[in-house]
Amino acid sequence: MVASIALPRLMRIGAGASRLLPEILGQLGLSRPFVVTDPYLVSSGRTDTLLERLASAGARGTIFSETVPDPTVASVEAALAALKAGDFDCVVGFGGGSPMDTAKAVAVLARHGGHMRDYKAPRLQDEPGLPIVAIPTTAGTGSEATRFTIVTDETSDEKMLCIGLAYLPVAALVDYELTLTKPKRLSADTGIDALTHAIEAYVSRKSNLFSDGLALQAMRLIAPNLRRVWTDPSDRAAREAMMLGATQAGIAFSNASVALVHGMSRPIGAHFHVAHGLSNAMLLPVVTAFSAPAAVARYAACARAM
Numbered sequence: 001m002v003a004s005i006a007l008p009r010l011m012r013i014g015a016g017a018s019r020l021l022p023e024i025l026g027q028l029g030l031s032r033p034f035v036v037t038d039p040y041l042v043s044s045g046r047t048d049t050l051l052e053r054l055a056s057a058g059a060r061g062t063i064f065s066e067t068v069p070d071p072t073v074a075s076v077e078a079a080l081a082a083l084k085a086g087d088f089d090c091v092v093g094f095g096g097g098s099p100m101d102t103a104k105a106v107a108v109l110a111r112h113g114g115h116m117r118d119y120k121a122p123r124l125q126d127e128p129g130l131p132i133v134a135i136p137t138t139a140g141t142g143s144e145a146t147r148f149t150i151v152t153d154e155t156s157d158e159k160m161l162c163i164g165l166a167y168l169p170v171a172a173l174v175d176y177e178l179t180l181t182k183p184k185r186l187s188a189d190t191g192i193d194a195l196t197h198a199i200e201a202y203v204s205r206k207s208n209l210f211s212d213g214l215a216l217q218a219m220r221l222i223a224p225n226l227r228r229v230w231t232d233p234s235d236r237a238a239r240e241a242m243m244l245g246a247t248q249a250g251i252a253f254s255n256a257s258v259a260l261v262h263g264m265s266r267p268i269g270a271h272f273h274v275a276h277g278l279s280n281a282m283l284l285p286v287v288t289a290f291s292a293p294a295a296v297a298r299y300a301a302c303a304r305a306m
């Protein structure tokens, strides 16, 4: 079997990695970023800091912060209108899964046109859109390293999965210091999401030796540190482990697959508006009980890793 692997071209991982955005944009020959973020990151002053850093490096950034949790077609169209009103050469997704997924969607729509529904799987969108740089502020989605985005069609309550290399960020800045202020509830939900990515990538029929190594390492990092970040949000070592684990789990499932938990989690989230990690948490025990007999050795390896 030949494994097909796709990764961000540049990654910076560790404390302060997000401060390297101007340098990374320079390496990529980019200077006019459209920064997609959320209202919390604006109110916390983090976006001002980011813009100041860009300006001091001669880059001109513009902030779009009207993203919503679980991005909708309407919220993506609002972002697209703002992008089209300016002159940008790349999109930066700065935030949790929702800003990053919105950034991915507008990067493709801006270059290829059409409507979000046109891009729904099984369509494969490999032809690149605008370059995407991802800066996650949660340890969960792994979206900074995946070739997926998910947008909800609010008219039908459908979470549309969109797949292709066009959604894979060209660069990812993985800075655990951005997660130190994450509320407990968000730490729990996003952490379970990351753990589920790792387990599902490992038990997937599409797993391969490359994804296996990252999935197991992600489980080793996430399992002992999830409760630690919930108990003490300022535990830097645990935050660092969670962030690295979430990114590794993202790479693992982007190059293998997720499985039944995510397949069922999407419709539950769309219909009942349950946080993605929480619906994963509800499903993981029952899906594991259902699936384990068909892949005993694989689930046993997960248990040993955790």
Ligand SMILES: [Fe+2]
Pocket: 141, 193, 197, 262, 276
């Ligand atoms: Fe997920």
